[in-house]
Amino acid sequence: MGKGKHWRYGVILDAGSSGTRLHIYRWQDPEKALKHALKHGQSDALNSLPKIMTEKKWTMKIHPGVSTFGDKVADVGREHLQSLVDHAMQIIPREKVKDTPIFLMATAGMRLLPQVQQTALTSEICSYLRKHTDFSLPDCDLHIQVIKGETEGLYGWIASNYLLGGFDNPDKHQHGKGHHTYGFLDMGGASAQIAFAPNSTEAEKHANDLKLLRLRTIDGSPSEYKVFTTTWLGFGVNQARASYVENLEELYGTENSQSELPDPCLPKGLRTTLDGTPVTDIKSVKANTTIIGTGAFDECLKQTYPLLGKDKPCDDKPCLINGQHVPAIDFDVNHFIGVSEYWHTTHGVFGAQEGDKAYDFATYQKKVKSFCAQDWNAIKSSIQSRKDKNKYAMQDAQEACFKASWLINILHDGIGVPRIGIEGDKMPKVNVSKGALESAKDKGFLEPFQPVDKIDGIEVSWTLGKMVLYAAGQIPPKGENDDRGNEVGFGSNPVGLTGVKTPTDWQFPGSSWRPFAGGHHKGGNSTIDDDHDDWDFDDDLLHKRGGSTTGFLGFLALLLLLVLYWFRKRDRRVRLYTRVNSFVRRSRKQGGIGGGHGGPLSTFTSKIFGGSRSGNYERVSAMEEGLSGADQFELGDVDSSLDDSDSSDGGSGSGISSSSSSSRFGGNRTQPQLGSLSALDRSGLVVRTDSRERLMLPPFSQGGVGRRSRAGSPTRMKSPLMSPLDER
Template sequence: MGKKWRWGVILDAGSSGTRLHIYRWLDPAKALKEASYEEVYSLPNIVTKDKWTKKIRPGISTFGDRPEDVGPEHLQELVERALDVIPDDKHADTPIYLMATAGMRLLPPTQQRAVITETCSYFRANTRFFLPNCDTHIQVIPGETEGLYGWIAANYLLGGFDNPEGHDHGKGHHTYGFLDMGGASAQIAFAPNSTVAEEHGNDLKLLRMRSLNGSPREYKVFTSTWLGFGVNQARGRYVKALVDEFLINGEHEVPDPCLPRGLRTNEKGEIVKGTSKELELVGTGEFDECLRRTKPLLGKNMPCNDKPCLLNGQHVPPIDFDVNHFVGVSEYWHTTHGVFSSKNDDAAYDFNTYQKKVVEFCSQRWEDIESNVEARKKDHGKEAQEACFKASWLISVLHEGIGVPRYGIENTPIPGFNVTKGIGEAAKEKGFLSPFQAADEVNDVEISWTLGKMVLYAAGQIPPKDNYRLPVGFGSNTNGVPPDFQHAGSSYNVTSSIGGDEDDWSDTAEDLIDHAKSKSTSGFFFFLLIFMFIAFLLRKRDRRMRLYGKVNKVLRRRRRPGSPRKGGFGISSITNKLFGRGPYHYERVLEEGDVDQFELGDASSDEGDNSDSSGGRSRVGRSSGLATPKLNVGSFDDLKKHAHPTGTGNALDRSGLVVRTESRERLFPQMLNAGRRSRAASPTRLKSPLMSPVTED
């Protein structure tokens, strides 16, 4: 079960909130050593867990006029979760990213820069995560980049990359299109068929990744974004059009066909009760009229300078829906699987069935909807208020804007075709036959563009095969490395150490502790006893002490603050017998009068280039903050040969064992064996950078 993990942290700073995502994957050298034949030709296996994600509200863009508060008032909670999940000794090699999307794009450039600068400063001051370059790690990303990352994530999870034969949609096409919609913007990304790709080559992005064996993977993808076409921004434009048309001087009520009958809200969507003189939107529950009024918001009448165009006069190459099968996430999922669906409703999307549900729902009186919704889930109230407009906007964007065929009218899907609940298996078995399908996750992993970024980063850590030295990343569709090429941000190291038994047992212990913490109290101690028995089998004392530290850390977390420590024969006495005396019983073994011969040595750190594609590491976050006692050997000329400032050479020299041993022989021969036990167990020595060669984790 030995696992040497690499970690990555990325924060998705959207318009409504910021969401933390933590991912991990095996070191490429370790993964290749253990890979099956199929895995050798696949992309790195990225792992995440539900508890490794966390979302807070509101969006980071709300700090535009007070950027100094973004750290303590917004990011702190997310940073603490990341620090708690990722092992301390992995922090320096764990990249951290914050990538802001549509909400931040709407801010003035000066406010964007202020928030970004404060965010980077906060990360550097409060973490040791790998952050060599603020401009690449903390940024407002274009919508096209967000769409490309989402396209990577969807195809990675569905299997379009690693199993082309199993996902053949015809004409040699095996990847899936990607649709995303948030509160402020919407994205599209897809790989056109070969004919369109040749005709519209200048419109495409060249994406390059690597399989585990180092062989290149190249794809040509079109990606575009529509800023202002997210549901919240579209709703704002819709309300403004209603007010301009229907508001009469001296009145304050405006009819709204996209609200259920009897529902009254203000312009912000807050329910108005009782009498009020502020502007009120009064629901009439006329969904056909709602659809008619949302269509003009698509901007289909805007001039198209580069045909063909879809929304707002923006060019998009022709979409062949026979082979381009799209996955819709975020609002596409929530709007089709929110208040309109039940727990047992997992059938594939078709226009006819969906619109019937929407019309039935939106024609009800608000009192009836409210009572039914509260019986299901209280926090669905706000969702129910907005459901009719969101459904109308989704239908308009999908079918009137993008041109997705209306399954249920224009075509008939396979009867009973179930795709949403087990979308991974359905994609493998059926090839994802519908031109459009809403999805939220695949095999319990969320389809998030942040995953696409981490897949690209992990692929960049794989050494290239033979002479295929072109970097991992994306840019203009030209040969070689175009000027606008965006590197993955990672680097590979051919001589990277795989790690030995100690790394394997350490990671195994971490997994065991993680599993035990999720169990009941009795189950926790049962797993803990098993863990300590395994630790006892590891005969080397330094390994046992590392494991003891992990157990002790967990025990301190399990004990409630302020609760007394129990004496007698307990866990503490057992661990003392297994591991020896713990770190709180450090024995002083310096000879009398030796204090002046020891001084604190400066901790050194490697410096390297800070470019995205370089193999160097920044000074930021690399130093452990610990200094190792260093013997002042001024009068011992014959001992100078053992000192090595760079940390290379013989392992005994680096760890200082030769110096200490010869020093004792010269000063007090009878003290030769004194104190060796406590020195081996010293927590400071174990953490010293001089103990062993520095390796990439």
């Protein structure tokens, strides 16, 4: 991949409860993006956030999670992080590493550890990364941290709306009542999150419960949103399952640790230990408490419902889950997407395809009931016979029924999403443009809920939201010398505080901005000098290619004429050679082409036309002219940005917005640089002669100049462009 000095990179390690996933992102330098948008009058681009790009091969996940190193902190770097760092170093250009920030942000798994273990782990991780990598890590507390569930939810909300276009094209995403953003639901192994912008009535009513989020578009304009976000620690699928098993033990009791507990949330006939390990040895069954599946999904729904904690005291209604207050959700305008377990539990085992339209409760529940009623041996045989089986397929099938019941309860009884397809509920009426409406309907995003894994080929991950925030923080504010009061980041919504624009608990993205080199842009106009040689974007590239094509065709025509001439009579070639040689000599005397003995044109003509075999022929000597030869030719930096043709199937999507990223080339050329070789170094003879014998050099031992190797000629020095182009 091409080197591009105008690319910025970022690395995020998502340290979850079950494993750590590496994400690498890149985006165009904001100054270059602004110059291009201004040059081409692209108002949409000026009002957009930076275009973040990634690819499938730029991610990597390892198991287990960082939290498992709580008792062996010193091993977390060598045994866990190093393989992720090595992968990142294969992607990011070496010259970019020092300017590339690295973040490790731990979520629910680490939140469950004692504070002393959390602190020890984050400290060790920061020390290891500083010692063993050159990535930018100026602030340990900011770059290596255990983030709150609310922060994770907010990052996910940013990522979702970024990919769906709710930020850059609000006019095309009007859902009614002035609302144009989408809600976000996430569920992992240990926790679940929700984030959404309430309708105007609820936003005013619950202003103190909202977060103020501030981004910055390419032209430096601030963009503010007020978002509600909360988390339910212990309500991820794995923690919910652990709580459920405890309830089974209380419900049926155990006698001398040899009881068998019937479980309607396991496929019929499946037997496991309390921790979910399948039991095949009859001796183990007699010696330990086991769980036996009954495959009664309706009963499973009833027994998982109490885990929602709907009976807990609620100080301020409405309370959705575990007595936790949430502003009322207006499903006429709030359309949610669900990621992680919301996606995996509605797809995969139950056969839903990525191209399916919106989630339909009735259809989904029918599939689940049919699957869970099957005998476990039949399910196992079916999985073993599949060609596309993987090592997690059996475990996924074993856990599918409980996960489905938990998702249904959380989604419909907890959050209150309408049960489309069974309760007579219909898709809310919305006020959107026709094109956006058709596109959104096809993808299901105007339904109350739609599970997603990718949008236009890009994985929906909260890590993307963090990087969008970071990239926005690199853009200078519009028309100001600083951004005090308009900093990018998020914090408490400053309600009723006159003159306060940035709360005291403000969370900064970790990035900083610098004024643009050519002056700051004001009022949408830039004083930056445009570089006509910047080949950064598609339309510039096509224009340049047009000129290059014309020149190339001309070169081919000249080459054809020379080839044709090659087959003409030799005496005519010699006469033409003499004329060209004379022209070269005159030009060199005037500082023109060819400078120096064996200049590019004289060497070329000598090879094409040949020399005279008679005693009368000419030699051109650099010493005769005494010029500095143009035998060094330098090319300036060439910056190339990759388009979709460079991308793997992870794709680069719409910047990652909903359109594909573009190929961009940039750079400039300097004029040929005249060398400073001495006349002797350019060795050649001063005198024209008619005798070949008089041209012979004395032996080297007698002071002869000898013969210079062409390999050492400055003309054969490599251009900077001949270095490997390794940007990935």
